[in-house]
Amino acid sequence: MKTWIPDGRFLPYFTWKQVEALDKDKSLVIIPTAAIEQHGHHLPLATDTLLNNYILGHALRKLPKDLPVYAVAPVCYGKSNEHIGFPGTLSLGRNTFMAVLHDLAESLHAGGFKKIVFFNSHGGNHSIIDVMARDLRAEFGLRVFCLFGGGGASDLGEQEARYGFHAGEVETSLLLAATPELVHTDRYTVNYIAKVGDPGVLKPEFAYATYAWLTRDIAPSGVMGDPNPSTAEKGLVWCDEMSTRVAAALTEMHAYENLLKL
Numbered sequence: 001m002k003t004w005i006p007d008g009r010f011l012p013y014f015t016w017k018q019v020e021a022l023d024k025d026k027s028l029v030i031i032p033t034a035a036i037e038q039h040g041h042h043l044p045l046a047t048d049t050l051l052n053n054y055i056l057g058h059a060l061r062k063l064p065k066d067l068p069v070y071a072v073a074p075v076c077y078g079k080s081n082e083h084i085g086f087p088g089t090l091s092l093g094r095n096t097f098m099a100v101l102h103d104l105a106e107s108l109h110a111g112g113f114k115k116i117v118f119f120n121s122h123g124g125n126h127s128i129i130d131v132m133a134r135d136l137r138a139e140f141g142l143r144v145f146c147l148f149g150g151g152g153a154s155d156l157g158e159q160e161a162r163y164g165f166h167a168g169e170v171e172t173s174l175l176l177a178a179t180p181e182l183v184h185t186d187r188y189t190v191n192y193i194a195k196v197g198d199p200g201v202l203k204p205e206f207a208y209a210t211y212a213w214l215t216r217d218i219a220p221s222g223v224m225g226d227p228n229p230s231t232a233e234k235g236l237v238w239c240d241e242m243s244t245r246v247a248a249a250l251t252e253m254h255a256y257e258n259l260l261k262l
């Protein structure tokens, strides 16, 4: 898989002696979490994994050179059962995904690391990562942080900002910037899971009353959003904004100390 992570921050490129020599009290280690799942007719299955790496790679380049922040290889497979039925989607069950996060954190803890951050780019993983973050804090005394995506895209229409969360304008623009050779610009489709202004309190997302949805119930092509207005120029701007926010968050996480220590 293509990587934008700078070599000097990518732990898999280190020897174990080099990792042993790192200052564990100061180091922050990122575990990227993503997915291999359908992204409509026009984007590759690896979209979430590619975008995760693209934004994180740019964020890491924005950090001061001497800030000890490192990434491990991404967990490419996530909990993607909302997309089951679309060939090529590869999903881990909830228990498997939790076990993977647990065991990777345990390995980092055994290696002496004290601070880890999950950088997640797939919505279906969020709730599990939240649970695991607290459990890993309790079990190993690790300082665990969560970063969910890059914090949104500027100048996006309200409908797309709310309900364009899968293979829509944002993801398509980012991939047009990152890997244009993988975007089929002649195969765009449009589906919205709901509309801004719909009556009633029951919503698919972002509300106090929600329902569990499967993609095949509501989006025949697999797209949730409108990719038509996507451009590489927007992707470059959004990558810059998102990676700046991610870099700022990583800097705060690195500096974070709690008053009470386990």
Ligand SMILES: [Zn+2]
Residues within 6 Å of the ligand: 039, 047, 048, 165, 166, 167, 171
């Ligand atoms: Zn995605």
